Amino acid sequence: MKNTPPVITRIAPSPTGAFHFGTARTALYNYLFAKKHGGTFMVRFEDTDSERSDRSYESDILQSLSWLNISPDVITRQSERRSVYRGHINRLLASGHAYESREPSKKDPSQEVVVIRYKNTERNVSFKDTVRGTITIDVSDLGDFVIARSIDDPLYNLAVAVDDCVMGITHVLRGDDHITNTPRQILLMQALGYQPPSYTHIPLIHGEGGGKLSKRKGALSVLDFKRRGYVSGAVCNALFLLGWSPVDEQEVFPLEDMVQAFSLDRIQKKEALFREKKLAWFNRQYVQALPEAAIRREVMPALLRRFPFRSLLNPRVLSSIVQGVREQGTLFADVRDRIQSGDYDFFFIPPVYEPPLLIPDGEDQKQVRQSLTRVQELLATRSGYRGWDAVSTHELLLPYAEKEGKSLVFWPLRTALSGREKSPSPFDIMEVIGKKQTMARIQTALNLLRE
Ligand code: GLU
DSSP, X not given: OOOOOOOEEEEOOOSSSSOBHHHHHHHHXXXXXXXXXXXXXXXXXXXXXXXXXXXXXXXXXXXXXXXXXXXXXXXXXXXXXXXXXXXXXXXXXXXXXXXXXXXXXXXXXXXXXXXXXXXXXXXXXXXXXXXXXXXXXXXXXXXXXXXXXXXXXXXXXXXXXXXHHHTTOOEEEEEGGXXXXXXXXXXXXXXXXXXXXXXXXXXXXXXXXXXXXXXXXXXXXXXXXXXXXXXXXXXXXXXXXXXXXXXXXXXXXXXHHHHHHOOGXXXXXXXXXXXXXXXHHHHHHHHHTSOHHHHHHHHHHHHHHHSTTHHHHOHHHHHHHHHHHHHHTOOHHHHHHHHHTTTTGGGTSOXXXXXXXXXXXXXXXXXXXXXXXXXXXXXXXSOTTTTOSHHHHHHHXXXXXXXXXXXXXXXXXXXXXXXXXXXXXXXXXXXXXXXXXXXXXXXXXXXXXXX
């Protein structure tokens, strides 16, 4: 039996910008494929262009991967491998597959430079692509392409071809915008006597407005999604299904399930369409499944910033907000913004609002006053704190609300307590602020209605 080498995959990001959503998908697929086959997943920074590369982008890329739980087994930099490329360029020069060419500089045509060109004698290059089948490209019009600006300055195709072979990369999974580079890389590999890896070119992700998702079109770096409050599992899950289709209807895939399920043959042949709405849907699924403590960690700092002492004194405020986030699958950043802009201040201080807010559509002031007075009487029958939880007060008021109309009874009560058009239910608020505050706020509302 032939021994198959262990699977080794890689991504080769250039650290010249924040880690893009599309590259994250490529990383995920490479990671999943390697893990599924017990192999190795590498990150190889393409940082030979020292003018454009920046270490801060390397750290952005690594932080993004770590946030997504995609952990590389090996991290390397091309800038540290110059001697390897030099050795290979020398081999190509010695074997006559490459030659030095003295020519006017592109930057400054009055200057002469010596570049290294590959001596191209081929006509067609064919390779098997997992997604598209056999691809044949006429390479005769590529001419003798440049592979290095000098012996110490290899260009992309040379460095990639050398690294993929020397590092034993078995499977190259990358965006299909690289299809046109593949023949050049194969030519170089063959000239060096190496066997090319297997290629899978993944159709790119397109945005809703059409066209491929580019860095320029808005915030599409991975850490932007983090900053905007998405849960990493949801982002990973959405990426997974942007270009790969499951055998059945399953949509929610924890990372372990993705490893199990992933296969190259189900990579879609069409471009994937990124829709933020779908990502928000995944986010809801993941937030709803999060333990309460995890949501608390996201919300608490904002609450403490807004009300340093009171937040600590009344832990029920946090619980109530956390419960709301969980039920609605709200983005963490949105809750934090709401806390910051005062949307939850009513938990701590009596609200200030305009009296018409108390009156629901289609009702008049007198009816509202009557209903709120009756609610006040009913609530007054509860002595002390017993029966003051949200379930009990709801039970207490429900028969009256069903008789008079829920909106006539609950809307004025809720707005009297929160001063907001949107807020948690009046029962939740009453439980958190307690009976004394509740009664005081109802009285304030009644006074406003009397004026
Ligand atoms: N720097 C290239 C990219 O990020 C790498 C291409 C490759 O995987 O060979 O698109």
